Amino acid sequence: MKVFVEFIGQLAKEINVSGLWTFLNEGSTLRDFLKALEKEKGIKINPNEKSVVILVNGYSANFPEDLNTKLKEFDKIVIMYPTVGG
Amino acid sequence: MAKIFPVVYMYGCSGKLLRLNLSEKKIAVEPLKEEIIKKFIGGRGLGAWLLWKELSTGVNPFSPENILIISVGRLAGTKALGTHRWMAQFKSPLTGTYFRSVGGGLFGAELKFAGYDALMINGKAKKPTYVYVHGDNVEFRDAEKVWGMTTDAAREFLWEETDENARMIMIGPAGEKLVKIAAIVSDDMRTASRGGSGAVMGSKNLKAIVVRGVGRPEVNDEKSFDEAVREEVEVLKKSPVFDGLRSLGTAGAVYSEYLGGCFPTYNFRQEKLLGVEIFKPENLAKYVVKHSGCYGCMIRCGKIFKLDKGPYAGTVWDYPEYETHWSFGGNTGNINIESITYANMLADKYGLDTISAGSAISFAIELYERGIIGKSETDGLELKWGDPEVLPELVKRIALKIGIGGVLAEGVKRAAEIIGRGAENYAMHVKGLEMPAHEPRRAKAFGLSMATSPIGASHTMGVNVFEEFGVPYKGKKVNQFATEGKGDLAKYCQDETAANETGIWCIFVTSFCGVNLDLCAKLLYAATGIKELGDSRNLLLIGERILNLERVINAREGIDGSYDKMPERITRETIPRDDSPAKGQIFEEEILIKDYYKARGWSEKGIPTKEKLKELDLEEVADELKL
Numbered sequence: 272m273k274v275f276v277e278f279i280g281q282l283a284k285e286i287n288v289s290g291l292w293t294f295l296n297e298g299s300t301l302r303d304f305l306k307a308l309e310k311e312k313g314i315k316i317n318p319n320e321k322s323v324v325i326l327v328n329g330y331s332a333n334f335p336e337d338l339n340t341k342l343k344e345f346d347k348i349v350i351m352y353p354t355v356g357g
Numbered sequence: 358m359a360k361i362f363p364v365v366y367m368y369g370c371s372g373k374l375l376r377l378n379l380s381e382k383k384i385a386v387e388p389l390k391e392e393i394i395k396k397f398i399g400g401r402g403l404g405a406w407l408l409w410k411e412l413s414t415g416v417n418p419f420s421p422e423n424i425l426i427i428s429v430g431r432l433a434g435t436k437a438l439g440t441h442r443w444m445a446q447f448k449s450p451l452t453g454t455y456f457r458s459v460g461g462g463l464f465g466a467e468l469k470f471a472g473y474d475a476l477m478i479n480g481k482a483k484k485p486t487y488v489y490v491h492g493d494n495v496e497f498r499d500a501e502k503v504w505g506m507t508t509d510a511a512r513e514f515l516w517e518e519t520d521e522n523a524r525m526i527m528i529g530p531a532g533e534k535l536v537k538i539a540a541i542v543s544d545d546m547r548t549a550s551r552g553g554s555g556a557v558m559g560s561k562n563l564k565a566i567v568v569r570g571v572g573r574p575e576v577n578d579e580k581s582f583d584e585a586v587r588e589e590v591e592v593l594k595k596s597p598v599f600d601g602l603r604s605l606g607t608a609g610a611v612y613s614e615y616l617g618g619c620f621p622t623y624n625f626r627q628e629k630l631l632g633v634e635i636f637k638p639e640n641l642a643k644y645v646v647k648h649s650g651c652y653g654c655m656i657r658c659g660k661i662f663k664l665d666k667g668p669y670a671g672t673v674w675d676y677p678e679y680e681t682h683w684s685f686g687g688n689t690g691n692i693n694i695e696s697i698t699y700a701n702m703l704a705d706k707y708g709l710d711t712i713s714a715g716s717a718i719s720f721a722i723e724l725y726e727r728g729i730i731g732k733s734e735t736d737g738l739e740l741k742w743g744d745p746e747v748l749p750e751l752v753k754r755i756a757l758k759i760g761i762g763g764v765l766a767e768g769v770k771r772a773a774e775i776i777g778r779g780a781e782n783y784a785m786h787v788k789g790l791e792m793p794a795h796e797p798r799r800a801k802a803f804g805l806s807m808a809t810s811p812i813g814a815s816h817t818m819g820v821n822v823f824e825e826f827g828v829p830y831k832g833k834k835v836n837q838f839a840t841e842g843k844g845d846l847a848k849y850c851q852d853e854t855a856a857n858e859t860g861i862w863c864i865f866v867t868s869f870c871g872v873n874l875d876l877c878a879k880l881l882y883a884a885t886g887i888k889e890l891g892d893s894r895n896l897l898l899i900g901e902r903i904l905n906l907e908r909v910i911n912a913r914e915g916i917d918g919s920y921d922k923m924p925e926r927i928t929r930e931t932i933p934r935d936d937s938p939a940k941g942q943i944f945e946e947e948i949l950i951k952d953y954y955k956a957r958g959w960s961e962k963g964i965p966t967k968e969k970l971k972e973l974d975l976e977e978v979a980d981e982l983k984l
Contacts (some may be wrong), residue, residue, distance in 0.1 A: 280609060280638035281600070289639075322597045329616050329938035333827050333834065347936075349616055353826075354601040354638065355869045356610035356619070356679030356794060357817070 272297055272344040274304065279351035282323075286314055295342065301327065302338040304348065316350055324353045368577040368885050371472045374407075375495065377488060379561050380421055380480030384495045389474060395889050396974065398859035398881070398896075399474055400430040401457055402903045404446035407477060408455060409906055409978065414913050418450035418553070419535060419560040421481035427468070427526070427566065428476075430861035431890075434469030434574045434652070436582070437880050438589045439866025441466040441652035443526070443543075444858070449552040449812070450560075451537045451713075451768045452789035454920075455910040456812045458554045459861060460526070461659075462547035466652035467524035470570025482562040487527075489519055491569040500564035505530060507706035511565065512544040520569045527565035528555040529708025531756040535559050536766040538713035538755070538791070542705060545649065546675040547659075550710035552790060552812060553768075577886030585879045589872055593655060596870035604638075605645065606658035607679035611636040614679070615687065618799040618932070618939035619825075622687045623742060624719040625785050625792065625924070627932045632692040636682060644694065646673065656865055667695045668746075674702040677711070680816075683794030684715020685752075689722060690742030700748045707756030716791035717765040717772065718751045723783045730776060736760040785927075788813035788920050797923060798932055799939030800824040800837045805847035805949050809921045809963070811907040819850040820857075820868040840945050844952030848901075856900030902973040905965045909978055918963020921950055 277290040293307055309315045318325060318334040325332045326349040327340065342348075372394075376385040389403070397406045404426040416422040425447045432440035443465035449456035468476070471490050478488075482497070485504035489496045498518070503511040508529045515525055524544055531539035532555030539555030540548045558564075576582045593599050601609050614620040615633050622630045634640075644664070650657030660676040677685065677697050681704075685697040704711045724730045725740035732739065738761070740747060754762025764772045769784035769791055785792045790813025797804025806819025823830040823846060824837040830846055856874060857867045866872050874893035882891025889895055911917075927944045934940055954961065958969040970979040 279612060280642075281604060283637075283639050322600070324613075326613070326616055329618055329936065331617065331827055349613065351613060351638075352601055353597045354605070354610040354613055355598050355607065355825075355865070356614050357607045357864060357869070 272299070272342070274342055274344075274346040274348055276308065276348045276350065279349060280354070282351055288314065299342055300338065301325070301332060301340045301342060304342060322352055323350065325350050368575060371469060371474050371574065373473050375473045375476045375490070377476060377478045377495070378480045379478065379482040379486065379497070379563060382497050391887075394885075395887060396899070397903065398431055398890065398899060400428050400444055400861035401446070401855060401858035402899060403475055404428050404444060404457065405455070405903050405906050405910065407475070408446060409910050411477075412448060412910070416448060418448045418453070418557060421479065421561070423448050423479070423557060423560070425478040425557050425561065426475055427478070429465045429468050429474060430859060431881060432860060432884055434466040435576060435884060436586045436653065437884070438586065438593065438653065438655060439651075439863035439872065440860045442861040442863055443468065443549065444861055445541055445549040445554040447552075447554065447557045450535070450556050451553040452813050453914065454788055454812055454916055455907050456552035456554070458541070458549035458551040459817070459858070460541065460543055460547045460549035461651040461863065462524070462543040462545040463652050464524040464526050464543045464568065465861070467568045467570050469574055470572050471568050472570065472572050476566065478561065478563065481560065485562050485564055487515065487563070487565040487567060489567045491520065491523070492571055503564055504533060508542045508546075508708055509706055515565055515567050519567050523567050523569040525565050525567040527708075528558045529706060529756070531708045532556055532559035533564075534756075534758050536709065536756060536758060537768050537771070538710045538717065538766065540708050540710045542708050546705050547651070548705070548710070551712065551815065555708045576884040578883045582880065582883035585876065585883050588876060589866070589880070590655065592871050592876065593866065598869050599656065602656050602658045602865055602869070605642055606660050606676065608641050608660070608676055608682055609638040610679050611641070611682045612638065614794070618934070618937035619796050620683055620687055620794055621796050622934075623690055624688060624723045624783060625796070625926050627796065627934045627937065629934055629936060630687050630690065630692070633687070635692045635694060636686070641694065644676070644698070649675075651863065654863075656870070658865060662698050664695050664698055669695045669699040672699055672702055674698065675705060677701040680794045681711040681715070684712050685748050688715055688719045688794070689748060691745055691748055692743065693745035696745030696748050700752045703749055703752045703756070707752070709752065709756050712793050713768060713791040714752055714755055716785060717755065717769050718748060720769045720772070720783055720785065721751070721761065721765060724776065724780055727783070729778050729780055730761070734761055782925065785924050786814055787923060788916070790814045792924075796932070796939060797927055798942040798944050799937070801840055801944065801949055802835075802843040802846040802850060804923070804927070804944045805843055805953050806851055808923050808946065808950065809847065809953055810851070811904070811911050817864060818854055819847055820854050820864050821846070821850045822868050823850070838939070838942055840948050840952070843949055844954070844956035847953055848956045851904050852897055852900035854900070855903040856896040859899065859903070898973070902975060905970065905973055906975060906978065908965055909970070909982060912964050913982060918950070918954065918961075921963055922946070
């Protein structure tokens with residue numbers, strides 16, 4: 272299956288990537304996705320760092336409990352530094 | 358000119374209230390009692406108490422009897438971070454309720470330097486007037502020359518007439534024309550914009566308040582205070598949102614809030630916004646040419662945008678905040694950043710609330726689309742979603758009350774009553790205050806705060822990091838869509854916000870960056886030496902006391918729980934957007950409100966009970982209300 276990952280804002284600038292498709296095995300989890308991102312694209316994201324936010328289809332993932340969340344075909348994952356409206 | 362006695366500070370505050378009667382041109386300075394400071398601290402608490410004591414029931418908000426209070430917090434003008442904002446409190450011409458609206462910039466600290474914790478303004482000047490507070494002197498001055506000027510022009514004239522280092526708050530043409538969504542604007546274009554604050558100033562023929570202060574507030578225990586300020590700095594530096602706010606302010610959140618389902622579209626119809634990618638922070642950052650901030654702030658969330666292409670090229674102005682990218686952008690289907698920035702500039706110049714103005718425009722577009730109004734009502738203007746040109750035009754027409762603008766200038770609730778023909782179904786407001794850029798169907802406690810707030814649909818009366826950022830509440834992660842326990846959570850968020858606004862702490866420094874009530878208490882105790890203010894549990898209790906008092910001011914006006922109503926679109930229509938995590942959600946109003954009143958200890962009619970008021974040391978209030 273494939274999922275789309277989008278990088279936003281300063282993070283996109285730093286790694287010079289705004290979005291890409293990642294191919295995963297069926298039943299892969301968010302943890303598997305992050306490993307694949309590092310292995311295949313060389314992009315290392317540490318979800319335990321407080322300064323990174325990961326949205327899966329708009330939901331803000333919490334760590335470590337959401338690392339075992341199963342992904343599905345065409346899921347949209349957004350990775351960014353935190354921002355707030357107000 | 359009246360000579361006022363020299364500035365003598367109590368620790369951490371001036372301890373003085375300046376009373377200004379515009380009808381009689383009378384000036385009086387009154388010391389604040391320590392008992393009131395212990396009970397309400399300052400800022401929002403002090404203003405609510407003064408309105409309870411001195412505002413007569415049933416006054417027309419535009420009558421000379423309405424009272425306008427401009428206050429600062431206990432720590433304004435000190436070294437503390439995020440405590441230099443100013444607040445306007447009054448009876449709102451838009452909602453008919455008690456109201457409070459908050460502004461930033463440099464004015465708040467200057468008012469403290471001049472020696473005042475609050476200004477209390479009543480009456481009506483015979484002709485356009487501005488107040489000049491400088492050193493120990495206070496003057497009523499002729500404002501006929503600047504009456505009719507936009508805010509940016511007026512400030513230049515007033516600086517020339519007074520002191521180029523003075524700070525000021527003022528109104529533009531919208532406030533003068535009693536537009537019910539008119540704002541008060543500072544010289545650095547920060548606004549206390551909600552509830553028709555600017556129209557209340559206009560109704561008093563008061564163009565501006567210009568202040569030049571020379572004093573500095575002293576603190577009780579400088580060593581402990583400096584330590585607490587250093588702690589504040591460390592909290593901010595470690596905060597995950599500090600860098601984001603510093604680089605692009607609240608505009609950095611537009612795209613991600615859309616993805617998270619918070620950002621409403623098309624007058625809360627919540628349809629997919631085509632082209633939303635334009636709001637990505639890396640794109641908006643291209644417009645930034647300068648940063649700005651409130652007094653002594655290390656976040657500096659203000660940004661200056663420069664437009665160098667298209668019909669608005671050459672515009673250099675304070676950027677549209679998150680809310681304005683929504684109100685002039687997503688909520689009207691407009692994805693043209695230049696048009697949003699230009700309309701935002703017009704709103705600042707004319708002195709208009711961008712949230713309410715944008716809401717009124719999206720309301721009008723929906724009415725036009727549905728055939729409820731046509732070209733005969735819009736003076737030939739075609740209203741359609743996503744039209745970048747119609748926005749600045751309508752902002753101008755609202756501010757100057759031209760044609761359809763004169764109807765929208767009443768706010769969407771009253772405009773719907775004037776238009777009729779079912780228009781009220783598309784008027785998105787609570788208690789007459791237009792809804793902000795936060796979808797209540799996707800965060801139920803947040804929605805409850807909006808529904809039950811004493812001022813109507815405000816997003817800043819119950820700041821909620823628990824549903825927004827997944828911060829655990831009472832040790833547990835909160836399900837944003839669930840209804841269970843949301844009454845208690847909304848109560849906590851409202852009380853904490855009220856406590857912070859005695860500061861008047863900025864919500865970015867406190868709720869978002871993590872300066873918590875314990876640290877606020879440490880700062881307050883070190884500054885004032887008042888032991889009771891050093892206990893965060895007491896601060897939370899004071900927050901609850903303030904919120905209850907505000908609710909009681911409304912009850913005195915006959916405004917009870919029957920006004921805690923969301924628009925039917927929010928309670929009956931589910932969110933349709935496929936790409937929103939909140940798809941299918943509604944706001945379960947009946948269940949949520951019942952739970953909230955129970956958590957508050959209020960009656961089923963949403964009125965604080967005698968027992969609750971007694972518990973909050975407001976027994977005399979209960980007696981006066983004959984509860």
